[in-house]
Amino acid sequence: MAEGRDVLSLPVLLLNRHFVPVSVATARRAFVLLYGGAARALDDDGDTYDFDTWFHLPLRKTDDPLPVIGGAVRVPRVLHLTRYERAPRFSVRLTRRNLMIRDQYQCQYCGKRPNQRDLNLDHVVPRSRGGQDSWENLVVSCRGCNLKKGRRTPVEAGMLLLRNPHVPKWSTATQILLVTREPYRQWEPFLKAG
Numbered sequence: 802m803a804e805g806r807d808v809l810s811l812p813v814l815l816l817n818r819h820f821v822p823v824s825v826a827t828a829r830r831a832f833v834l835l836y837g838g839a840a841r842a843l844d845d846d847g848d849t850y851d852f853d854t855w856f857h858l859p860l861r862k863t864d865d866p867l868p869v870i871g872g873a874v875r876v877p878r879v880l881h882l883t884r885y886e887r888a889p890r891f892s893v894r895l896t897r898r899n900l901m902i903r904d905q906y907q908c909q910y911c912g913k914r915p916n917q918r919d920l921n922l923d924h925v926v927p928r929s930r931g932g933q934d935s936w937e938n939l940v941v942s943c944r945g946c947n948l949k950k951g952r953r954t955p956v957e958a959g960m961l962l963l964r965n966p967h968v969p970k971w972s973t974a975t976q977i978l979l980v981t982r983e984p985y986r987q988w989e990p991f992l993k994a995g
């Protein structure tokens with residue numbers, strides 16, 4: 802269980818009005834949405850509550866309590882955005898971490914899987930030659946291959962790529978699972994569907 806102020810940083814899964822996962826918010830944001838009436842909190846059985854009824858639910862051992870005047874309120878695990886229609890964005894952010902996951906922490910030239918700190922991102926077409934920061938032009942590479950390749954293209958360097966770099970087609974549910982170390986069991990039914 803989280804202590805003190807930390808409870809407001811706990812992750813809460815947000816569902817759109819069709820109960821499709823759209824993102825993960827902090828408990829702080831979740832309480833704002835709940836209090837403002839934009840969302841209802843889900844309990845373990847999938848029943849939904851507005852702020853007032855949620856506020857009066859009894860605390861159980863498994864809950865993370867947010868201290869309030871006169872007691873404590875459960876931090877919800879899942880929130881239903883009752884008026885939010887939009888489907889989740891499927892585009893995956895171009896980040897070092899996501900590139901590492903796409904390339905399975907493996908050098909795309911020699912196939913080695915060294916420690917993460919010995920992995921670099923390599924521009925397939927070097928930046929000095931007009932290569933962009935993009936899913937198609939960035940790959941994971943070990944230091945050795947990175948140095949060896951230098952400012953050359955793979956063809957010039959005689960270093961072929963293991964796979965063609967591409968934009969990952971991860972669903973929102975997959976992305977949520979990738980960034981969450983320990984998803985709550987209350988999230989599972991919604992993430993499975995994605």
Ligand SMILES: [Zn+2]
Pocket residue numbers: 908909910911912913942943944945946947
């Ligand atoms: Zn390598």
